[in-house]
């Protein structure tokens with residue numbers, strides 16, 4: 180099978196490797212779509228991924244064979260790669276270890292993941308794709324679970340005003356989750372015109388171009404001079420945490436969703452006087468996946484406008500795609516189609 184193997188120094192090579200055999204309690208999955216996640220792009224940019232790793236954790240596929248002792252799944256079942264409940268002791272290290280540093284411990288080459296034609300999952304790992312949700316949209320269930328968790332862990336309340344910084348995939352999903360959770364007004368700040376357009380398409384009440392306008396001033400003005408109740412920082416960029424803390428209203432909530440991989444200078448006295456709450460979130464738990472799949476299947480999260488024709492690539496173009504994505508990008512959600 181073809182697999183995109185990280186070879187170090189920002190180099191991904193598509194290689195032919197054997198199709199893995201499902202062992203006891205495992206299923207072999209033929210991957211249909213694998214979405215490219217900003218986390219993998221950061222691992223590439225900062226050369227953090229271990230040599231030999233096949234990354235990719237946002238994919239849909241179907242079961243092609245099952246190992247011994249698997250009763251939950253049979254051939255042909257349509258699945259997404261996660262959302263299942265781990266048995267005790269099998270939780271991700273992030274949930275299991277009390278001190279966990281994702282940057283240092285988050286990437287492994289011990290198993291092949293979604294940038295390959297086939298992969299192995301433990302039988303408890305995947306979730307069934309609901310009827311009416313197609314495989315393409317199902318591949319985005321993982322980032323949807325991330326924004327569901329972010330909204331659930333924020334203190335967003337019915338009727339709150341919300342700012343979303345960054346309209347990459349996470350921002351576009353987050354603004355929809357915030358709406359579904361009852362936001363009164365959602366304002367999106369994003370430098371790329373195409374992404375601002377998609378944000379409006381998906382129901383943003385206003386958009387701001389931070390390269391033209393002072394986004395702090397504009398968003399405070401758009402919220403009656405008070406600032407938003409909740410700011411979701413979805414930009415994964417160095418300056419936005421500061422922007423978020425500057426614009427949020429007194430006693431408001433800043434939720435850090437997409438992460439910068441650089442040191443961010445902050446002067447606490449600038450914002451501590453507002454009694455701001457700064458919250459973090461990471462990944463999704465099984466319940467967040469269930470909520471995410473519900474929101475997709477009821478259309479409260481609409482994925483169609485996020486995937487433009489130009490966003491599809493073949494596995495052989497993965498190096499190019501990553502090189503594009505480390506530059507300021509205009510793509511919305513890049514997806515590998517198998």
Ligand SMILES: [Zn+2]
Nearest residue numbers: 216218237322
């Ligand atoms: Zn991801």
